[in-house]
Amino acid sequence: MNLDVLSHILSFQDFGELVVLVRNSLIAGALLGIVGGLIGPFVITRNLPFAVHGISELSFAGASIALLVGVNVVTGSVVGSVLAALIIGLLGNRARERNSIIAVLMPFGLGLGILALALYQGRAANKFGLLTGQIVSVDNPQLGWLLAISVVVIATLLVVWRPLTFASVDPDVAAAAGVPVRTLSIVFMLALGLSVAVSVQIVGALLVLSLLVTPAAAALRLTVSPLWVPVLSMTFAVVSVVGGILLALGGGLPISPYVTTISFAIWLVCRLVGGRREKRSPRRSQAPARSAAVPEKAEAAS
Template sequence: MENFLDVDLTLEVLGYVQPMIVAGAVLGLVAGLLGPLVVTRKMAFAVHGTSELAFTGGAAALLIGIGVGYGALAGSVVAALLLGLLSTRNSDRDSVIGAILAFGLGLGVLFLALYEGRSANKFGLLTGQVVSIGSTDLWLLIGSSVAVLAVLAFIYRPLHFASVDAAVAVARGVPVRTLSVVFAVLVGVATALSVQLVGALLVLSLMITPAAAASRVTASPLKATLLAVVFAEVSVLGGMVLSLAPGMPVSAFVTAVSFLIYLVCRLASGKRERVQ
């Protein structure tokens, strides 16, 4: 009888952990591939602003009773489009992001105040709730990620060119404006997916920190991208494993691992510069 109970318990644990691992691996891949471009284009603040609108969309979804993932995705895409269309000049970018961020955050707080459901759902929007990812959310995440990666593969070369030197890219006929809007939407989708894992407040730990760490140890775009993917995967999967024993929020461990990797890379970079 005890053996049967042990088997049932093991199957239950596997059923609980497997969606977490799959979701984390997919998000790590997407964040790792997009991150170096985000860092190159100096869009860290834009990612933060987009995550706030993903939070607003998720809060609206809670209020009207639909899937949080769909709401977060809709909110982040709207934010990305607004940022891409309104930030016509680099000098305008920060002010536009700040205005949209503040409006979105206030609206999200209002939606949560009106929501009368479980408080854990409200908290999960800010800190992530990967443990509650079901089959529907998982397929949404995988489908959205495949779409992001397919579009990124199609536009990567002109996008990277425009990211490194926009003025020369314009002179060569590259549609820099269109690429900026498309990339903003890709970042918005990836941000919405990341919100499910680490929450709106900590999304930078996936979208920025691994890429920032990679940029400290290599100047090669290819190597930086590969390292960013590795760092993102280690942060996500390592954070998940570490969170299982104490039963604490996954986001705390993901961000801790990610920041530790960044510190190690920064120290290694500083040591190398002193030797040279």
Template sequence: MGALIQPAIAWSDVFSFENYGELLVLMRNPLIAAIALGIVGGLIGTFVMQRDMAFAVHGISELSFAGAALALLLGGSIVMGSLAGAIVAALIIGLLGARARDRNSIVGVLMPFGLGLGILFLSLYEGRSANRFSLLTGQIVAVSDTDMWWLVGISAVVFIGLILVWNPLRFDSTDPQSAEARGIPVQGLSLVFMLLLGAIVAAAVHIIGALLVMALLVTPAASAMRVAHGPLSVPLLSALFGLVSAAGGILLAIAGTLPVSPYITTISFVIYIVCRLIAWRRGRAVHTHAK
């Protein structure tokens, strides 16, 4: 008999809970930032889904990635760089993409441009390769006290902004024609929403990476809409799903050797599958009862 083939990867390569308590204390900053991001990302995600702007999230993240990469190259603040890139993208989409068709074409142009710029800046960067990789897939150990307060502050500003425009934004998101007829400044409201979205995308890029931001800004809301329908139940459930995904991903990543993003995206996806199954069972039960 030939020798047994050893697996390429062992369970201990993915999870190791040795000294977990000590590591948890050290990871306080990313955990706090992820909790704030998960809650606010889940809330704003409901409007992203209602306004059919999931594609725009990805477009903003690419320019946010370019801004973060430029900041890394120049030795500046990565949080500020990603925020600047995201705000520029949000302004471009908000000002030029009033209609869905225009918006999608603009996003389609911005995505490769932002990704190309980001790759250019990273190729010129001569520092640690881990810093480059983290901009695409997220980072867990590089959240300093200053970064943590910036990320929490951005999340707080977005949260307050959402509360201030919640009712007119919900009206405009569900029935834009009636909202405009009622005198709601839909264009200005749309621009405000894009700026709030750009800010939270920038924060998400810092935690989960540019490639996977939709796991926190789209998937929780998509999951909530499968099992809830009320004007308050959907955003609250979406915020809960975002919180569980972000915080759960950080807690698992502390014990793992992989980047944080696979853990967050897996939790978020599992929640979505469970919600789809619940919705399917409900629909089947209603159909059976109707017979």
């Protein structure tokens, strides 16, 4: 029985032909890995993992409503994500306020999305895919949308990288140095909202954290280098999602279990390696994780 289950999960019959069918998903997954890897370190530095989950619930609601009324699902997902990001960015000035707002938005978004899916009379796979992801759901128009959104997010992050890093690490000093902390916060939340919208299309609303948080958390266990943290984070994210898609082809299952397992395994290995390094070098363990990817403050303010 166990062997039958294992053979079903890891069956690779006609693998080459199946890879061709999910070419768009592989491209989208690689884009998602790059976007998630770049934005992930900021999510951790700014203490926003909870916000990622909150935004994903509104993104799920928007996508579900779009599916119900017959409009582009990516558009609905983006609208829901951006709306949630704006609410959190504008109203959640302090961590306590932000967490309260997110805790209110999450059940509302999830309930609204479930209502829309309950009213939807189409394929059950479409409903399930919004929650856990699908490997064959990315057609050419969706890929175009995902590519455009990814380019916008990456370009935005590159433009504001230095001041955003400064504002993320020490917002009080950054504000005193003339950095527009409030504006950068809203810009970042919008970029995060778009990143979540892209992620939901591939891994589903329930498991977005596995790509926007876990790879960055793994990278931060290995290094605090301003260069290597985003590079490793992107690498881990791309390996997780592309590897998950390729493994999912074998069993015909949703990609989520594979993506999350690979992502968790990478984090676990990095955690163990980082723990050994900290034991050998006690001083390193005293350095806060948020110091990663931090340029000189004076330079970042300029």
